[in-house]
Amino acid sequence: MCSCEEPHGGWGRCAPSPILFLSLLLSAAPLGLLGEEARQVSLEVIPDPAGPPENLLHIRAVGSNSTLHYVWSTLGPPAVLLVATDTPHSALSVNWSLLLSSEPSGGLVVLPKDSIQFSSAVVFTRLFEFDSTNTSDAAAEPPGKPYPPYCLADFSWNNITHSLDPATLSATFRGHPIDDPTRAFANGSLAFRVQAFSRSGRPAQPPRLLHTADTCQLEVALDGAVPRGNRSLFRLEVATLGQGPDYPSMREQHSIDDEYAPAVFQLDQLLWGSLPSGFMQWRPVAFSQKQGGRESALPCQASPLYPTSAYVVPQSPIVRAFFGSQNNFCAFNLTFGTSTGPGYWDQHYLSWSMLLGVGIPPVDALSPLVLGIMAVALGAPGLMLLAGGLFLLLGPKRYSEYQPIN
Amino acid sequence: MTCDLRFCPEWDVHVMVAGERWGTIIFSCFICIGQVIFALGGIFNAFWLMEFGRFVFGIGGESLAVAQNTYAVSWFKGKELNLVFGLQLSMARIGSTVNMNLMGWLYSKIEALGSAGHTTLGITLMIGAITCILSLICALALAYLDQRAERILHKEQGKTVDLMNTSNAKTWDLQPQGFIVPYVIHKVFFTEKFGFSSQAASAINSVVYVISAPMSPIFGFLVDKTGKNIIWVLCAVVTTLASHMLLAFTLWNPWIAMSLLGLSYSLLACALWPMVAFVVPEHQLGTAYGFMQSIQNLGLAIISILAGMILDTRGYLFLEVFFIACVSLSLLAVVFLYLVNRAQGGNLNYSARQREEMKVSHSDFLY
Numbered sequence: 001m002c003s004c005e006e007p008h009g010g011w012g013r014c015a016p017s018p019i020l021f022l023s024l025l026l027s028a029a030p031l032g033l034l035g036e037e038a039r040q041v042s043l044e045v046i047p048d049p050a051g052p053p054e055n056l057l058h059i060r061a062v063g064s065n066s067t068l069h070y071v072w073s074t075l076g077p078p079a080v081l082l083v084a085t086d087t088p089h090s091a092l093s094v095n096w097s098l099l100l101s102s103e104p105s106g107g108l109v110v111l112p113k114d115s116i117q118f119s120s121a122v123v124f125t126r127l128f129e130f131d132s133t134n135t136s137d138a139a140a141e142p143p144g145k146p147y148p149p150y151c152l153a154d155f156s157w158n159n160i161t162h163s164l165d166p167a168t169l170s171a172t173f174r175g176h177p178i179d180d181p182t183r184a185f186a187n188g189s190l191a192f193r194v195q196a197f198s199r200s201g202r203p204a205q206p207p208r209l210l211h212t213a214d215t216c217q218l219e220v221a222l223d224g225a226v227p228r229g230n231r232s233l234f235r236l237e238v239a240t241l242g243q244g245p246d247y248p249s250m251r252e253q254h255s256i257d258d259e260y261a262p263a264v265f266q267l268d269q270l271l272w273g274s275l276p277s278g279f280m281q282w283r284p285v286a287f288s289q290k291q292g293g294r295e296s297a298l299p300c301q302a303s304p305l306y307p308t309s310a311y312v313v314p315q316s317p318i319v320r321a322f323f324g325s326q327n328n329f330c331a332f333n334l335t336f337g338t339s340t341g342p343g344y345w346d347q348h349y350l351s352w353s354m355l356l357g358v359g360i361p362p363v364d365a366l367s368p369l370v371l372g373i374m375a376v377a378l379g380a381p382g383l384m385l386l387a388g389g390l391f392l393l394l395g396p397k398r399y400s401e402y403q404p405i406n
Numbered sequence: 407m408t409c410d411l412r413f414c415p416e417w418d419v420h421v422m423v424a425g426e427r428w429g430t431i432i433f434s435c436f437i438c439i440g441q442v443i444f445a446l447g448g449i450f451n452a453f454w455l456m457e458f459g460r461f462v463f464g465i466g467g468e469s470l471a472v473a474q475n476t477y478a479v480s481w482f483k484g485k486e487l488n489l490v491f492g493l494q495l496s497m498a499r500i501g502s503t504v505n506m507n508l509m510g511w512l513y514s515k516i517e518a519l520g521s522a523g524h525t526t527l528g529i530t531l532m533i534g535a536i537t538c539i540l541s542l543i544c545a546l547a548l549a550y551l552d553q554r555a556e557r558i559l560h561k562e563q564g565k566t567v568d569l570m571n572t573s574n575a576k577t578w579d580l581q582p583q584g585f586i587v588p589y590v591i592h593k594v595f596f597t598e599k600f601g602f603s604s605q606a607a608s609a610i611n612s613v614v615y616v617i618s619a620p621m622s623p624i625f626g627f628l629v630d631k632t633g634k635n636i637i638w639v640l641c642a643v644v645t646t647l648a649s650h651m652l653l654a655f656t657l658w659n660p661w662i663a664m665s666l667l668g669l670s671y672s673l674l675a676c677a678l679w680p681m682v683a684f685v686v687p688e689h690q691l692g693t694a695y696g697f698m699q700s701i702q703n704l705g706l707a708i709i710s711i712l713a714g715m716i717l718d719t720r721g722y723l724f725l726e727v728f729f730i731a732c733v734s735l736s737l738l739a740v741v742f743l744y745l746v747n748r749a750q751g752g753n754l755n756y757s758a759r760q761r762e763e764m765k766v767s768h769s770d771f772l773y
Contacts, residue, residue: 256656258598259723370727373730380734
């Protein structure tokens with residue numbers, strides 16, 4: 001069993017002091033976690049040679065001296081394993097018979113084991129629905145009359161192989177409930193679109209999160225499902241491993257810059273342990289239209305993290321296969337929209353994106369255009385004042401030189 | 407966002423022809439009729455009628471402002487003109503603030519009496535029309551007083567239609583100033599960036615008006631006592647620039663920036679508008695103010711369209727940067743105006759004493 005104990009030893013001692021943090025960052029951080037400019041990224045669907053096709057997507061991002069492994073799967077609820085190693089030669093090994101058994105421990109292994117610098121997992125467990133028709137308070141909890149939640153472990157998912165696109169390094173898991181008595185998902189689906197990147201950049205679609213070669217983007221889209229209430233709000237439950245010093249923490253970053261996501265001045269992050277380790281990063285905004293614009297933006301409210309036992313959250317075989325059966329989980333909820341604003345009911349569409357990665361989370365800087373305009377806007381009047389001042393100072397002097405002649 | 411149809415230059419000619427006395431009365435009538443049509447549109451649930459009402463209102467509204475400025479100059483030129491402009495702005499601001507806070511309350515009270523949506527709106531607007539009738543009564547009273555003053559003081563009312571000498575560089579230099587008139591920042595900016603509640607965001611949005619109401623007469627008095635109008639305008643523009651920079655690049659409490667914006671707005675109006683009276687002959691003032699008003703409105707209209715586009719694609723930071731660029735353009739214009747005035751020995755930046763001396767020598771020359 002590979003473990004996430006190793007990073008505990010190294011990163012648990014990271015002191016909060018910024019100077020110490022920086023010195024540790026520069027001296028002790030494994031190169032794999034410092035981030036690389038570009039990576040060789042490959043997407044591979046790992047088939048089960050003996051049984052029916054199962055969705056197990058392995059994204060391997062190889063840098064000059066590190067490898068990141070993202071393992072996405074819809075065995076059980078949609079889940080992802082995130083493993084960072086400090087060698088470009090680490091590999092994922094899958095034991096299908098063990099993985100599909102009732103005790104999957106050891107079914108997924110990243111070799112060599114001692115190269116693992118960081119590992120964690122995220123599981124998307126449930127989709128809640130509330131009818132907010134009679135709720136006028138946007139901050140009410142719960143946000144409306146609850147309906148029975150959709151358990152994502154009980155969804156049937158498409159075959160990932162068909163949606164794999166090596167050109168954009170993306171793949172889409174699309175699913176609907178196996179048991180759907182109200183036929184809410186007759187023409188609808190819940191999709192998890194996963195995309196990896198070989199270098200840094202920014203997508204054209206809002207919220208335009210800055211990504212690097214160390215990150216992987218997930219877009220969750222609920223499309224066409226018939227809501228059970230007139231003003232249905234949806235809430236996604238996200239569970240992650242949380243134990244010991246690597247207990248994740250939620251952080252809200254406020255910035256002055258909303259150039260890439262108009263009217264959104266906040267960036268939410270989930271950090272496992274102290275930096276640099278793994279992170280989840282998202283803007284607190286979701287969209288109710290495919291062409292996400294400001295008019296279709298919904299607030300996305302994240303709840304605080306709460307501890308939860310492994311028995312309460314649906315079990316993901318890949319998480320148990322990698323981390324063993326004895327794990328503590330913590331979870332948080334993302335609520336999309338409020339009863340007062342635009343919502344899923346407008347177009348029966350909802351999308352939200354996040355980044356998952358290792359190292360230092362990418363941070364937006366002021367764009368060159370903004371800096372350029374500011375330089376001209378402040379420089380021009382300054383220069384004119386200077387030039388005008390000089391002209392006025394020198395002008396009368398020249399005049400006075402002629403006075404004695406007259 | 408409301409949009410008025412404003413036809414100033416055409417109607418300013420009418421100010422000239424009719425004189426400010428009849429102009430004011432006619433335009434007040436336009437406003438009353440426009441508002442009544444607007445309210446009727448609400449009562450009958452006819453949106454086109456409401457639009458037509460705004461059209462008529464727009465014809466009256468802006469031209470009335472021009473006539474009112476001309477009145478102010480004809481009564482107070484060479485006296486406390488800056489103070490008068492300050493008081494004028496102050497009254498307008500009090501009106502806006504009362505309007506913003508009262509109409510919503512009035513609507514909810516009428517709604518409580520049990521009428522349906524558009525009828526309630528129409529009735530509310532019809533009650534608003536009472537203020538327009540008050541304004542018409544004031545225009546009539548003013549016309550009577552002005553006529554009386556003319557009889558007693560042997561004052562002449564400008565009746566000559568004379569096109570302005572448009573090559574007058576100083577007059578045109580004043581024009582870009584229209585661009586810096588503060589806009590009402592979207593409430594979302596304060597709720598999203600600074601985490602304000604919706605009520606607090608509304609309050610902070612109206613602070614510009616609340617501050618300019620008491621400060622305008624004070625600044626007007628100050629500018630009257632000191633003169634040096636261009637320097638005061640420069641101060642106002644620099645303060646505006648600073649407040650926009652605070653809004654754009656800091657997370658400081660926006661009360662600071664918005665209060666600064668309120669101060670700079672009052673100072674600008676007090677120092678800028680009376681300057682026209684220093685360079686333009688009295689009988690052309692109507693046209694001059696008409697031009698300023700219409701260019702200001704054109705600027706506001708274009709800028710609000712641009713601002714909407716920028717906001718949707720690039721967000722509030724970029725919008726603020728755009729405003730900073732606009733204010734910086736105004737700053738350039740003011741610096742240029744100062745230099746031209748200085749180089750040509752113009753009278754725009756005279757101190758109060760110099761103005762007094764000029765007036766004395768001017769009257770010596772006349773008599």
